[in-house]
Amino acid sequence: MSNRVQCVLCPHLCTLAPGERGRCSVRLNVDGELVSLVYGRPVAVHVDPVEKKPLFHFLPGIDVFSIATAGCNLRCEFCQNWEISQAAPEDVTPYDLPPEAVVEQAIAYNCEAVAYTYTEPVVYFEYTRDTAKLAKEAGLKNILVTAGYINQGPLTELAEYIDAANIDLKSMSDSYYRNVCGGTLQPVLDTITTLKELGTWVEVTNLIVPTLNDDSGELDELARWILENTGADTPLHFSRFFPMYRLIDLAPTPVSTLQSARERALEIGLHHVYVGNAVTEEGMITTCPECNEVLINRQGYIITENNIENGKCGKCSTPVAGVWHGMEEQ
């Protein structure tokens, strides 16, 4: 017996001999058994507003207990959390926080949801799933913030407990995924459509990196793909790049690039397109797709105005896509 194993959690499908760990650095073959090195060992634990995930159409204003372990199955050269995502588990001091403790802490901090975020919840799959299951039993919501690089079987298993997800669609180019992120495009697209089909509330984020994925044709293609595959009501967040990790020589994304990407995505037919990591007037506002009334206004992550009543526009009563307090998902 060779004691080799193949991890089928993500599309990398790492085949590992004893003593080898996968590309995510947190799954190790110990004598023919695959183990997670980070179960119950988060390296980041914070309480964040849900708007920070970002989720703009999911219970606005709630606090979210947010956790992350070390590790990621991608290696994005622009990673904003590279100190923990690209670290091996032994490189960062962890907390000892088993799933029960996460739920206890979330309740103690008056959070209405738990988010699996910052790094990549796919690679700490068992911890995410077990915590989400307990959180759901305790009446909390679960939020996945992910690059979506996961196989369909585990995704379907996890989706049972996940209420909302923000999925990072980095580009519509497979070569960008390979060369800049160390992954491939199609599995991410599949994750978005599968979660949507399974009833998870889905929002999509695209980080616009100058010179790498800021081509207007490609950004339009991304907006069109969302329109055709998950519908006009799927919120899209164009996010501003700041020099980070291996791309410290690039300038931040010009705000005008973000604004014009947003305007074109609206013209293409998406109803809710936002701008993140930059101060813009329209980029943080939710408007009614029917009468154009301002529904939610935000200053940073703070909600300054909310005219959604029972999930409907306060002026014309058109239902607004999302999950809102006091009502079921539209």
Place this chain on the structure above:
Amino acid sequence: MKALALFLLMFLVLTGAVSEEFQSEQDSTDSGLFQFLVRMARTEIRPWAKPIENVDMEWMLELFESGIITFHTADWYVEKDDPDE
């Protein structure tokens, strides 16, 4: 050594000696040389991704005993037969 193995494997692929399913050892030919090359090149099949790493198991055990890491049984994996067996 790994680079040489990759070069030879690429040569075999380019000359049509290897099926495009070469990632799956079960589909591969019986050639001992081929098996050797596949084993040598295995971690480089996705050269654009992060590498698979060999770790010092004694050190891992120390980290486990100190509570820094866990050995929590993972889901979603399968046992892989050795291509030689």
